[in-house]
Amino acid sequence: MITTDLQPASIVEDSGFQKFVSGLDPRYELPSRRKIMRDKLPSAYNSAKASLKKLLEEIEDIALTTDIWTSRQTQAFMCVTAHFINSDWVLKSHVLETVQLKTAHTADTIASELKRVADEWSVGNKIRMIVTDNASNMTRAVSLVGWRHIPCFAHTINFVVTNSISAIDDLKMLVKKVKGIVTFFHSSVKASDKLAEIQIQNTIPEHKLIQDVDTRWNSSFYMLERMIEQHDAVTTVLCLLGRNNLCLPPGEVTEMRQAVDTLRPFELATKEISSDLHLSVSKIVPISRMLMEVTASESRPDRSTTVKEDSLSLNVELQLQIRKRFSYVEANYSLAAPTFLDPRFKKVPFSNKAMADQAQRRIETEMCSVPQQNLAQFEEPDDPGIIHVPSPNEEPTEEAGLWSWFGKKANHQERHRTSVVDAALEMRHYAEGKLMTRTDDPREFWKMHSLEYPRLSAIAKKYLCIPATSVPSERLFSKAGERVSAKRSRLKAKNINMFLFLNKNT
Numbered sequence: 001m002i003t004t005d006l007q008p009a010s011i012v013e014d015s016g017f018q019k020f021v022s023g024l025d026p027r028y029e030l031p032s033r034r035k036i037m038r039d040k041l042p043s044a045y046n047s048a049k050a051s052l053k054k055l056l057e058e059i060e061d062i063a064l065t066t067d068i069w070t071s072r073q074t075q076a077f078m079c080v081t082a083h084f085i086n087s088d089w090v091l092k093s094h095v096l097e098t099v100q101l102k103t104a105h106t107a108d109t110i111a112s113e114l115k116r117v118a119d120e121w122s123v124g125n126k127i128r129m130i131v132t133d134n135a136s137n138m139t140r141a142v143s144l145v146g147w148r149h150i151p152c153f154a155h156t157i158n159f160v161v162t163n164s165i166s167a168i169d170d171l172k173m174l175v176k177k178v179k180g181i182v183t184f185f186h187s188s189v190k191a192s193d194k195l196a197e198i199q200i201q202n203t204i205p206e207h208k209l210i211q212d213v214d215t216r217w218n219s220s221f222y223m224l225e226r227m228i229e230q231h232d233a234v235t236t237v238l239c240l241l242g243r244n245n246l247c248l249p250p251g252e253v254t255e256m257r258q259a260v261d262t263l264r265p266f267e268l269a270t271k272e273i274s275s276d277l278h279l280s281v282s283k284i285v286p287i288s289r290m291l292m293e294v295t296a297s298e299s300r301p302d303r304s305t306t307v308k309e310d311s312l313s314l315n316v317e318l319q320l321q322i323r324k325r326f327s328y329v330e331a332n333y334s335l336a337a338p339t340f341l342d343p344r345f346k347k348v349p350f351s352n353k354a355m356a357d358q359a360q361r362r363i364e365t366e367m368c369s370v371p372q373q374n375l376a377q378f379e380e381p382d383d384p385g386i387i388h389v390p391s392p393n394e395e396p397t398e399e400a401g402l403w404s405w406f407g408k409k410a411n412h413q414e415r416h417r418t419s420v421v422d423a424a425l426e427m428r429h430y431a432e433g434k435l436m437t438r439t440d441d442p443r444e445f446w447k448m449h450s451l452e453y454p455r456l457s458a459i460a461k462k463y464l465c466i467p468a469t470s471v472p473s474e475r476l477f478s479k480a481g482e483r484v485s486a487k488r489s490r491l492k493a494k495n496i497n498m499f500l501f502l503n504k505n506t
Contacts, residue, residue, distance in 0.1 A: 067473035107140035282342035286349035
């Protein structure tokens with residue numbers, strides 16, 4: 001409970017918990033809070049850390065994510081998570097460290113801590129990519145360390161949407177007005193109770209209104225979506241309480257519905273890309289392309305339908321922001337390569353054929369440099385296509401005597417077949433193969449076809465482990481922010497690190 005559910009160690013001193021444990025087994029003696037914090041917690045942490053270090057020794061390619069969080073006590077912490085694909089093609093995600101930043105969050109400070117964590121875990125030469133938010137100090141820090149970097153795709157979508165909404169005055173004011181309505185209901189017990197009563201009377205879903213959060217655009221989407229659902233009940237309550245000034249007129253309700261419909265693909269994209277249980281980096285190129293296509297199509301409405309001008313304006317702003325922030329994705333090899341290496345996509349999502357071809361050529365070049373020892377595990381013994389040539393001490397057979405010349409030539413050609421030729425043959429076979437269905441797991445494809453594509457599968461494992469967002473670090477801090485801050489205001493930084501490490505890794 002203490003590490004899994006992040007309950008405070010003092011729970012062992014609570015009389016209710018003591019009675020509960022005694023009811024399970026009266027003979028069991030609970031350890032003291034002091035013993036847990038001084039002995040059991042460090043022991044469990046050291047054991048889990050040693051196991052993870054041993055696991056990372058066997059891994060060739062690792063991607064990192066990092067983010068910074070400030071607790072209620074205004075203490076700053078930076079979390080570093082590692083992501084990789086193991087030999088069975090299982091995607092793994094582990095917390096490496098949660099470190100307190102005691103000085104200003106400068107690029108130099110962040111870079112120093114990132115390098116220290118990498119050295120501590122002996123993974124510095126295995127890091128293929130790091131994913132962070134778009135903050136300048138983060139991007140500069142990664143540059144100082146010398147690692148390859150991609151910005152968090154979820155943050156980029158956030159900028160696209162928030163900047164688009166801010167550019168349309170009427171829509172910005174509407175969001176502000178809805179936020180004011182939600183604030184009123186959250187701050188008035190009478191209004192909240194009356195809303196629940198009206199919901200029951202009119203068989204409306206008994207949902208509370210949602211307040212948005214400035215740092216998450218989709219919270220504004222959910223706020224508007226919930227307001228649409230509850231509009232009739234909300235309007236009734238406002239009228240009953242004499243707050244008619246807060247009511248939304250029909251025109252604004254229509255505007256709100258159109259905005260929600262326009263933004264829904266971006267909400268779906270944010271949810272899909274933020275999953276840390278599935279491969280995600282390969283989706284950046286196709287999702288970027290699809291968002292561009294859907295906003296472009298919405299900007300060309302059917303003339304027989306009535307579409308408010310603000311809806312068209314939102315689409316135009318979204319297109320401008322997408323071009324500004326997503327135009328690089330196909331030219332970025334770190335994003336193009338995993339898309340091509342995902343057997344669900346390959347070249348299909350690319351709008352620029354030249355960029356797709358360039359990614360294919362660069363992957364083929366990388367295939368040539370795959371170490372020979374990495375390919376040994378894929379070699380099949382006693383290849384029937386190669387003629388056996390007897391050794392000098394081996395008794396020759398009549399057949400060998402007849403075919404010895406051909407056998408020598410065949411073996412010589414096989415031994416001198418260049419990696420360039422092998423890479424080209426592998427690449428051609430893969431590129432011309434059928435696509436997997438979109439709902440299939442690409443890891444299963446590579447697990448089944450590693451023998452068929454030994455070089456290509458090694459490159460695929462290198463790129464497909466990269467997460468598309470820094471959400472894994474953010475999720476850890478969401479949990480920490482609620483539980484560590486509220487329940488453990490006196491926890492030392494080293495103990496916070498151990499608790500969060502064990503919570504995620506065990």
